[in-house]
Amino acid sequence: MSSDYKPRRIVVAGGGTAGWMAAAALAKTMGDAIELTLVESDAIGTVGVGEATIPPLIAFNKLLGINEAEFMRETQATFKLGIEFENWKVEGEKYFHSFGSTGRDHWSAGFQHFWGEGLQRGHTQSYDDYCLELLAAYAGKFAHLPENRLNYAFHLNATAYATFLRRIAEAAGATRVEGKIAQVELDAEKGNIAAIRLEDGQRLEGDLFVDCTGFRALLIEGALHVGYDDWTHHLPCDSAIAVQTELAGPPLPYTRAIAHDAGWQWRIPLQHRGGNGIVYCSRYLSKDAAQDRLMSTLEGKPISEPRAIPFTTGARRKQWHRNCIAIGLSSGFLEPLESTSIHLIQRAVIRLLRMMPAGEVSERDVAEFNDQQLTDMVQVRDFLILHYKATERSDSPFWRQCATMDIPDSLTQKIELFRETGRVFRKNEELFVENSWVQVMLGQGIMPRAFHPVAKKMSDDELALFLKTLRENVARTVASLPDHHAYVAQYCGAKAAQAA
Secondary structure, three states: OOOOOOOEEEEEEOOHHHHHHHHHHHHHHHHHHEEEEEEEOOOOOOOOOOOEOOOHHHHHHHHOOOOHHHHHHHHOOEEEOEEEEEOOOOOOOEEEEEOOOOOOOEOOEOHHHHHHHHHHOOOOOOHHHHOHHHHHHHOOEOOOOHHHOOOOEEEOOHHHHHHHHHHHHHHOOOEEEEOOEEEEEEOOOOOOEEEEEEOOOOEEEOOEEEEOOHHHOOOOOOOOOOOEEEOOOOOOOOEEEEEEEOOOOOOOOOEEEEEEOOEEEEEEEOOOOEEEEEEEOOOOOOHHHHHHHHHHOOOOOEOOOOEEEEOOOEEEOOOEEOOEEEOHHHHEEOOHHHOOHHHHHHHHHHHHHHOOOOOOOOHHHHHHHHHHHHHHHHHHHHHHHHHHHOOOOOOOHHHHHHHHOOOOHHHHHHHHHHHHHOOOOOOOOOOOOHHHHHHHHHHOOOOOOOOOHHHHHOOHHHHHHHHHHHHHHHHHHHHHOOEHHHHHHHHHOOOOOOOO
């Protein structure tokens, strides 16, 4: 480092998962090139219910040099192979959105085209029978396989994950300051944030500020007033209630998302407890009724008080403005239906690292960051809307509203392209891959009218052998796997869960 280089002074406002993910990655990656301070208050709680994750978190942990077994032990984590959706298409039916792939794709067409051709020739096997992660999840099994053949994520204690990351951040040079933010001072000349003043009088100056203050968005909105785009029209749920329970049996390697007449409920199994919650639209269900429904459907004994979380789905109009970057809930909110909250934090942190300014903030960087972040959120938004729009439920005002609501043109194109041709195309490094869209659209009842003609080139015997070989390979692999809860205990030193 040149002798005249001044370290960038970065101030992270707020802790929790977002704050400490940002601090750990910045401190570990940037080293002496920055002076990093994180300010948080023990008196302010965090939402802390983002307990289900998706596979990209594995790469983030590797970036930080985290030992996976230690991470799982410290966060009471279990493995997650996907999400089961119950009652979304119609009451009494379920489907599974798994990680990884289904069957084997051809360069010209996804596996769904060969499976669909099989249906037209009289084959009756479910699309599910060709997915390793799905069948392993339902069998309650897991193991790390060679060549990463079993794709997974984690269920984890988000509060414990923040504590775990704090140790990493502080060991890499980050400084934590305890205190509540009383005032955000702006530079009179440029309108940048100059400093944060705390209630005890401390003044924290910085060159770059990362707003991780949650729904309050004290910097990006409270001080800089960037505005917020409300997406409630497309995603009408606006409230959640969360509660923790004792485990009622061995933790399953998947999340459950159970639809009800005004929203849905989640069940997330950790090593030592269960995470439970209800998401609902307050137009159709009162807070008291939602809490009663949640508490009456728990599978284990409650070990925490129910906690209400009101929210407005949407995104900040700018997530980087002047010298302030919003990360986490301060940047916007999408309900946790597909476990994307921690992932969107991770994407923003990595994006910031790639665009870290060396001197003055580049407006080109800011514009690119905002465009990429909004693209991420819009793509996730569309995927979530799909679950509500593509329903055959008409048993309540909520579901009738969802079935008849207008949807973005981008989603209409995805749905109709699949309905007419069986095709899905992934754009701009979007999070959800072709197989994710296929599983959810099939699960919600959207069946293609036609499939790619390349599948017709196979003779009846060739197609039958191809499909049979894939099914047998999946079944054979699943049969060889150990039980999930026993594997977790052996892998990270946790106690095996008690059998129900």
